[in-house]
Amino acid sequence: MRGRSLYLKLLSAVIVFGAWETAGRIPVSYAFPTFFESMSALATLFLDGTIFTAYAETLKPLVVGVAISAVLGIGLGLWIGLSEKFDWLFSPIFVVMQSAPLAALIPLLVMAYGIGLTSKVFVVCIMAMPVIVLNTSGAVRNTPSVLKEMGRAFLGTDRDLILKIVIPAASPIIFAGLRLGISAGFIGAILAELKITPTGVGDIITYSRSIADYPRMYAAIFSIIVLAVLFLNLLEKVEQVLFKGNQRGYASD
Amino acid sequence: MPQTRDAAALHQAHDVDYAVTAHKVSKNYGDVEALKDLSLEFPRGQLTTLLGPSGCGKTTLLKIIAGLLAPNSGEIQVDRKTVTGPGPDRAFVFQDFALLPWASVIRNVAFGLELRGVAKSEREGIAEKYIQDVGLGGFENSFPHELSGGMRQRVGLARALAVDARVLLMDEPFSAVDEQTRRKFQEDLLSLVQHENKTFIFVTHSIEEAVYVSDQIAILLPRPSRVSEIIRPSGFRNRGSENIRRDPEYLDIVDRIWSSLRSYVE
Numbered sequence: 001m002r003g004r005s006l007y008l009k010l011l012s013a014v015i016v017f018g019a020w021e022t023a024g025r026i027p028v029s030y031a032f033p034t035f036f037e038s039m040s041a042l043a044t045l046f047l048d049g050t051i052f053t054a055y056a057e058t059l060k061p062l063v064v065g066v067a068i069s070a071v072l073g074i075g076l077g078l079w080i081g082l083s084e085k086f087d088w089l090f091s092p093i094f095v096v097m098q099s100a101p102l103a104a105l106i107p108l109l110v111m112a113y114g115i116g117l118t119s120k121v122f123v124v125c126i127m128a129m130p131v132i133v134l135n136t137s138g139a140v141r142n143t144p145s146v147l148k149e150m151g152r153a154f155l156g157t158d159r160d161l162i163l164k165i166v167i168p169a170a171s172p173i174i175f176a177g178l179r180l181g182i183s184a185g186f187i188g189a190i191l192a193e194l195k196i197t198p199t200g201v202g203d204i205i206t207y208s209r210s211i212a213d214y215p216r217m218y219a220a221i222f223s224i225i226v227l228a229v230l231f232l233n234l235l236e237k238v239e240q241v242l243f244k245g246n247q248r249g250y251a252s253d
Numbered sequence: 254m255p256q257t258r259d260a261a262a263l264h265q266a267h268d269v270d271y272a273v274t275a276h277k278v279s280k281n282y283g284d285v286e287a288l289k290d291l292s293l294e295f296p297r298g299q300l301t302t303l304l305g306p307s308g309c310g311k312t313t314l315l316k317i318i319a320g321l322l323a324p325n326s327g328e329i330q331v332d333r334k335t336v337t338g339p340g341p342d343r344a345f346v347f348q349d350f351a352l353l354p355w356a357s358v359i360r361n362v363a364f365g366l367e368l369r370g371v372a373k374s375e376r377e378g379i380a381e382k383y384i385q386d387v388g389l390g391g392f393e394n395s396f397p398h399e400l401s402g403g404m405r406q407r408v409g410l411a412r413a414l415a416v417d418a419r420v421l422l423m424d425e426p427f428s429a430v431d432e433q434t435r436r437k438f439q440e441d442l443l444s445l446v447q448h449e450n451k452t453f454i455f456v457t458h459s460i461e462e463a464v465y466v467s468d469q470i471a472i473l474l475p476r477p478s479r480v481s482e483i484i485r486p487s488g489f490r491n492r493g494s495e496n497i498r499r500d501p502e503y504l505d506i507v508d509r510i511w512s513s514l515r516s517y518v519e
Contacts, residue, residue, distance in 0.1 A: 144351075146347060146349055146351045147351055147353065149321055149347075149351070150345070150347060150351035151368065152321060152339055153319055153320075153321055153339050153343075153344070153345040154339070154344070154345075154364060154365035154368050154369075154412075154416065155339055155340070155341065155365070155368050155369060156368040157368075160368050164364075164367075164368070165353070168353070168355050169355075171355075243355050
């Protein structure tokens with residue numbers, strides 16, 4: 001089974017990259033390089049160390065923003081899910097945040113917080129937090145009531161109920177929110193570097209485009225996608241270790 | 254009928270010891286009267302069944318006894334102490350098992366003890382014993398989704414037994430398992446009542462099941478719920494579980510309950 005799924009993954013990679021290569025060779029656009037051109041540009045970026053200095057810059061707002069969004073987002077989500085009052089107070093903010101046209105709001109952020117790290121962290125948070133909060137609160141509210149009842153019948157305190165029933169029960173959806181939030185955070189980090197000040201990977205993208213070095217530009221974009229995918233896979237592994245029984249569904253189904 | 258006696262008469266005759274009493278319990282959900290002035294006594298060490306058509310408030314009464322719901326008026330006493338919430342003297346077996354899907358069998362069985370702050374090695378020792386008792390030895394580290402419905406309910410039963418409460422509340426515990434498993438469960442329940450010195454309160458909608466397992470059957474009629482009749486099957490209790498279903502008294506009582514309930518079934 002495992003070998004087969006690896007085989008399918010490889011096959012899908014070959015198809016996608018093959019399509020990319022073909023499209024680059026036709027070419028569909030002068031500004032669209034082939035897969036191999038992009039990969040050799042990526043290798044150059046690695047060899048001369050550019051990519052490492054770039055990521056040292058890009059990861060700062062990304063890591064800070066994602067960490068804040070995860071901790072604060074899950075915390076707020078739990079609170080909103082557990083308390084009706086907080087639901088009324090906070091849910092609308094995150095619904096608005098989720099649907100706001102972020103690019104249009106960036107000038108406001110820059111006016112308020114300057115062009116430094118703070119603004120970029122904000123952009124990452126605005127991208128990442130809403131989905132984490134909304135998923136967490138929704139999952140908490142949907143905890144099977146019979147499990148909570150069971151906890152109370154066996155003399156669980158409110159704290160027991162939250163730690164031993166509500167959070168484990170909600171964890172698959174919390175983790176799904178975390179995954180979506182983090183991938184949105186990656187988008188946010190790059191968006192911030194494109195729209196606020198070109199630094200890090202955003203700088204490679206902007207600069208390469210301005211000098212028409214398209215393979216290098218696509219190499220940078222490709223690298224951020226690969227990083228995001230690797231990170232999300234890691235998160236999935238963490239979840240599987242933490243909540244072993246959960247991925248197999250509910251016993252009362 | 255000679256084989257059924259009125260609970261009040263019995264009370265005067267033998268001065269029975271009651272583990273649980275419900276006194277004039279009323280419960281409303283909004284405008285709907287679920288229970289009205291319901292009074293009922295549950296003799297210690299025996300199994301009392303709450304039987305009635307759906308919507309008659311039998312599960313509501315059970316949850317009020319468990320302390321999971323608060324009555325609007327009236328009170329429940331367990332060992333002469335008024336119930337204000339869930340307590341260590343009562344354990345609950347749920348209709349749909351209510352097992353933690355992310356926890357192994359042994360953790361599920363030990364969960365009641367875990368919530369009471371019993372140390373891990375001690376509670377797992379106790380859980381181990383009850384897992385053996387309910388016949389799930391070897392499944393300690395399985396997860397609920399790997400078990401059949403009947404096995405899951407055995408886990409639920411072991412969890413309730415593990416906290417060693419004097420009163421066991423069972424909310425249609427066998428309704429989600431298949432017919433053959435259900436018969437086995439009923440036989441096991443009879444020996445459980447005989448060997449454990451506990452008071453059982455059992456909710457079911459199956460007339461046959463009620464007559465088969467009960468020392469006392471309270472028939473509840475709906476809207477608003479009240480106790481219409483108390484039946485105490487007594488003649489066939491000591492004749493072996495395999496003979497009950499063809500005992501004339503068993504058949505008579507089943508028939509009689511059906512004739513009093515049939516007009517309430519839509």
